[in-house]
Amino acid sequence: MTEPVKLTRREFLIRSTTVGGGLLLGFHLPLTGPLAADSEPPSAQPQAVEVNAWIVIQPDNGVLIRVARSEMGQGIFTALPMLIAEELGCDWEKVQAEYAAAGDNLRRDNVYMTMATGGSRSVRGSQEYLRTAGAAARELLISAAAQRWGVDAAECRAENSQVIHPPSERKLSYGELAAAAARLPAPEMVFLKDPDEWTLIGKPVKRLDVPDKVAGRPVFGADVEVPGMLHAAIRACPVFGGRLKQFDAAAIDKRPGVEHVVALEDAVAVVADSWWHAQQALEALPVEWDAAGNGKLDDAHIRAVLEDGLTSKDTVIGAERGDVAALLRAPSRRIEATYYAPYLAHATMEPMTCTAHVSDDRVEVWAPTQNAEATLKAAARAANVDARKVEVHNTQLGGGFGRRGAFQDSVEQAVRIAKQIGRPVKLFWTREEDMQHDFYRPASMARLTAVIDSDGRLAGLRTRVSAPSILAPLRPGAVRGGLDPLALQGFSDQPYAVPNLLAEYTLRELPVPVGFWRSVNHSQNTFFRECFLDEIARESGQDPVKFRSGLLTDAPRQLAVLKTAAAGAGWGRPLPERHYRGIALETSYGSHCAQVAEIRLNEDGSFKLLRVVCAIDPGYVVNPDTVEAQVESAITYGLTAALFGEITLKDGRVAQGNFHDYPMLLLKDMPAIETHVVASGGFWGGIGEPPLPPIAPAVCNALYAASGQPIHALPLNARGLRLS
Amino acid sequence: MIRLTVNGRNVELDIDPQTPLLWALRDSLHLRGTKYACGIGLCGSCTVHVDGQAVRACMTPLAALSGKAVTTIEGLSPDNNDPLQQAWRALDVPQCGYCQPGMIMAAAALLREKPSPSDADIDDAMTNICRCGTYQRVRAAIHAAAASGGDKPRD
Numbered sequence: 001m002t003e004p005v006k007l008t009r010r011e012f013l014i015r016s017t018t019v020g021g022g023l024l025l026g027f028h029l030p031l032t033g034p035l036a037a038d039s040e041p042p043s044a045q046p047q048a049v050e051v052n053a054w055i056v057i058q059p060d061n062g063v064l065i066r067v068a069r070s071e072m073g074q075g076i077f078t079a080l081p082m083l084i085a086e087e088l089g090c091d092w093e094k095v096q097a098e099y100a101a102a103g104d105n106l107r108r109d110n111v112y113m114t115m116a117t118g119g120s121r122s123v124r125g126s127q128e129y130l131r132t133a134g135a136a137a138r139e140l141l142i143s144a145a146a147q148r149w150g151v152d153a154a155e156c157r158a159e160n161s162q163v164i165h166p167p168s169e170r171k172l173s174y175g176e177l178a179a180a181a182a183r184l185p186a187p188e189m190v191f192l193k194d195p196d197e198w199t200l201i202g203k204p205v206k207r208l209d210v211p212d213k214v215a216g217r218p219v220f221g222a223d224v225e226v227p228g229m230l231h232a233a234i235r236a237c238p239v240f241g242g243r244l245k246q247f248d249a250a251a252i253d254k255r256p257g258v259e260h261v262v263a264l265e266d267a268v269a270v271v272a273d274s275w276w277h278a279q280q281a282l283e284a285l286p287v288e289w290d291a292a293g294n295g296k297l298d299d300a301h302i303r304a305v306l307e308d309g310l311t312s313k314d315t316v317i318g319a320e321r322g323d324v325a326a327l328l329r330a331p332s333r334r335i336e337a338t339y340y341a342p343y344l345a346h347a348t349m350e351p352m353t354c355t356a357h358v359s360d361d362r363v364e365v366w367a368p369t370q371n372a373e374a375t376l377k378a379a380a381r382a383a384n385v386d387a388r389k390v391e392v393h394n395t396q397l398g399g400g401f402g403r404r405g406a407f408q409d410s411v412e413q414a415v416r417i418a419k420q421i422g423r424p425v426k427l428f429w430t431r432e433e434d435m436q437h438d439f440y441r442p443a444s445m446a447r448l449t450a451v452i453d454s455d456g457r458l459a460g461l462r463t464r465v466s467a468p469s470i471l472a473p474l475r476p477g478a479v480r481g482g483l484d485p486l487a488l489q490g491f492s493d494q495p496y497a498v499p500n501l502l503a504e505y506t507l508r509e510l511p512v513p514v515g516f517w518r519s520v521n522h523s524q525n526t527f528f529r530e531c532f533l534d535e536i537a538r539e540s541g542q543d544p545v546k547f548r549s550g551l552l553t554d555a556p557r558q559l560a561v562l563k564t565a566a567a568g569a570g571w572g573r574p575l576p577e578r579h580y581r582g583i584a585l586e587t588s589y590g591s592h593c594a595q596v597a598e599i600r601l602n603e604d605g606s607f608k609l610l611r612v613v614c615a616i617d618p619g620y621v622v623n624p625d626t627v628e629a630q631v632e633s634a635i636t637y638g639l640t641a642a643l644f645g646e647i648t649l650k651d652g653r654v655a656q657g658n659f660h661d662y663p664m665l666l667l668k669d670m671p672a673i674e675t676h677v678v679a680s681g682g683f684w685g686g687i688g689e690p691p692l693p694p695i696a697p698a699v700c701n702a703l704y705a706a707s708g709q710p711i712h713a714l715p716l717n718a719r720g721l722r723l724s
Numbered sequence: 725m726i727r728l729t730v731n732g733r734n735v736e737l738d739i740d741p742q743t744p745l746l747w748a749l750r751d752s753l754h755l756r757g758t759k760y761a762c763g764i765g766l767c768g769s770c771t772v773h774v775d776g777q778a779v780r781a782c783m784t785p786l787a788a789l790s791g792k793a794v795t796t797i798e799g800l801s802p803d804n805n806d807p808l809q810q811a812w813r814a815l816d817v818p819q820c821g822y823c824q825p826g827m828i829m830a831a832a833a834l835l836r837e838k839p840s841p842s843d844a845d846i847d848d849a850m851t852n853i854c855r856c857g858t859y860q861r862v863r864a865a866i867h868a869a870a871a872s873g874g875d876k877p878r879d
Binding site for chain 2: 072207209214216220223225256274275276351396399401428625632634636640658660670672673
């Protein structure tokens with residue numbers, strides 16, 4: 001153990017010195033608070049003991065580990081407890097996980113640090129304080145045992161949920177020690193294991209949530225039942241920015257089960273004794289809307305606005321090196337292309353839902369949320385009460401993908417409805433409502449210009465992105481001088497050694513709400529950049545892998561995943577007739593990922609996805625099987641978008657409504673996915689998003705290799721490129 | 725009044741016979757393993773068995789079910805140890821898990837019909853939508869279940 005961690009400051013990330021090549025951290029774990037174990041009423045029965053805010057030890061030696069981030073499929077309900085258990089030294093077979101509560105977090109002075117789940121940050125953002133919490137609890141258990149035996153704690157060690165004193169061969173279980181440990185002051189210093197000492201991190205572990213999920217047992221947001229609860233169905237103004245004008249409640253108030261018709265500013269809800277009754281009545285409810293001037297918005301207008309941003313003067317520079325302008329003034333060989341990516345809906349399998357109960361002195365909310373703190377604040381705001389009067393109960397999430405974090409629209413609706421009717425109510429959107437009232441991946445245009453020198457090398461790259469900003473409406477302070485710091489993801493931070501680089505962004509405002517969609521702006525920018533690189537390679541007569549390798553002189557980890565993916569796919573080896581390969585690379589959310597897609601182009605112009613070989617380097621790996629699952633997941637999500645995904649606007653409203661016109665990739669369409677985890681260690685990268693950005697350009701580059709026609713816009717389906 | 729059996733128990737439902745089975749299961753019988761996700765029979769999250777056949781409960785009115793036997797994910801196996809559930813656990817198939825009851829019920833109907841399905845059989849039968857991208861593991865788990873216990877009686 002060579003990572004001593006000193007417990008002196010609350011923000012325990014002050015790296016002050018190194019000892020023996022390890023890491024010394026200063027921190028103070030806010031281990032106790034109003035809910036700490038010693039403040040609980042005494043009981044004659046042995047009871048569960050909270051050793052610190054993350055860890056509860058039961059008399060039978062079971063360990064309950066609290067998870068502050070949200071499980072939405074990405075496996076953190078298992079991976080985060082693994083980080084704690086590694087240092088705690090407990091028997092993994094006896095570990096259970098439960099959600100930390102946002103209300104507790106507020107009352108206990110932010111003991112859970114952050115509950116926001118996004119940006120592939122759950123492991124990399126919390127691994128240090130979770131391991132530290134596990135280590136701190138372990139030290140308390142050792143101290144408690146040493147005190148009981150009257151021996152030096154240094155003679156004791158902890159393993160498998162026991163503290164052992166080898167000289168006397170005495171043992172005490174964590175269950176026997178927990179109560180005493182919880183009464184001890186927090187240790188001033190703890191040691192974190194070196195990676196080569198890990199016995200749990202890095203091993204394939206069965207997910208803790210799977211047994212319930214194959215039995216139909218988990219309670220998702222849509223499955224919440226509260227005594228006395230009614231059901232609400234809702235329709236929001238179909239035109240973005242529009243308002244509710246009037247409705248005729250009398251037309252439906254005799255319908256079976258209908259109890260209330262509730263008006264919100266921009267929506268109307270029917271509340272009934274069952275969701276089916278509520279929805280049937282809502283469909284029959286005559287409603288008039290005020291489109292607030294947006295009733296003519298359509299795709300032609302959106303494209304014109306974005307196109308203007310490609311040449312307009314109100315652009316800002318996000319990254320610059322060398323002198324691209326001088327390069328472009330000189331006579332040179334250049335390649336230019338303009339790209340387009342459409343709005344995308346998240347389409348989580350579980351549509352938006354929230355259950356709320358507002359009483360005189362309390363607001364209670366049950367929600368599938370990616371950010372329980374944001375849910376709590378949204379509920380307080382909607383009910384107009386102090387946040388300390390709100391309790392949030394996390395449910396399981398039927399998918400997240402960025403939809404259920406920063407945007408808490410359905411929570412606010414449910415609270416407003418509950419406040420008006422004075423009873424608990426479960427609001428559940430239809431698929432159509434969900435698809436037409438999303439916060440969409442921004443539609444985006446980009447113009448890329450490459451300057452090629454006389455040796456065929458990429459001398460300069462200019463990029464102009466024209467797109468709506470996700471951050472401008474959400475966190476205006478983060479957008480300075482018109483530069484959304486996320487807008488140039490994949491351009492300002494691209495891995496290639498291009499001597500002259502200019503990346504510009506033009507913010508274009510449109511009435512369509514935009515938000516974080518799995519991998520955010522990498523989801524389109526990487527498509528633009530990696531397809532353009534293939535165009536440059538082909539135009540200058542170079543192999544796409546060799547061309548990229550030559551630009552990765554300062555990026556050994558990216559080069560390694562590129563080569564691993566290429567080798568795994570047999571790059572350079574002959575393919576059967578009509579088979580083609582394409583490659584793409586990206587570094588995002590702290591991890592490096594390359595993918596090779598292999599397709600077969602049929603005689604009729606349709607194609608089949610045969611195989612995707614993915615190499616990914618997330619640094620350290622917590623649960624290897626989860627890494628592979630997330631690769632499969634991100635590739636599927638990205639393929640669906642590349643092939644079919646397009647939200648279009650007509651008469652101010654979203655033209656799509658359900659899976660017939662916003663189709664999804666099905667099992668029969670799936671390529672075989674082969675994952676090579678190249679865990680080089682030394683850093684903690686994300687995994688939920690990094691495998692997504694390369695898939696669209698890898699497939700498009702395979703199609704480009706097949707046809708010689710570069711692909712400049714998605715989805716492929718809309719360009720006549722269909723799956724067989 | 726509609727009389728049917730659900731997971732082997734006799735049930736009487738005194739609600740509008742046009743109510744889709746999905747909402748009768750979820751809100752009248754409190755069996756919430758069967759999910760709503762599209763409401764138009766496309767995604768398969770609401771897949772249950774009616775007399776052993778996979779049906780989409782969101783498109784099946786109660787009126788069509790008089791005297792029929794309905795099986796949901798909760799009734800697939802008394803101890804949640806159907807070969808498919810075992811294979812699903814062994815391969816850690818689910819991610820968010822929302823579509824998985826429908827996936828498992830669709831797979832169970834497939835194995836009843838074809839105890840050793842080919843990849844093409846799986847392609848044809850498994851039209852359920854999963855946004856998390858569990859498809860590759862779903863296919864592998866169906867093959868694994870077929871190899872281990874495809875002959876075990878179901879329903």
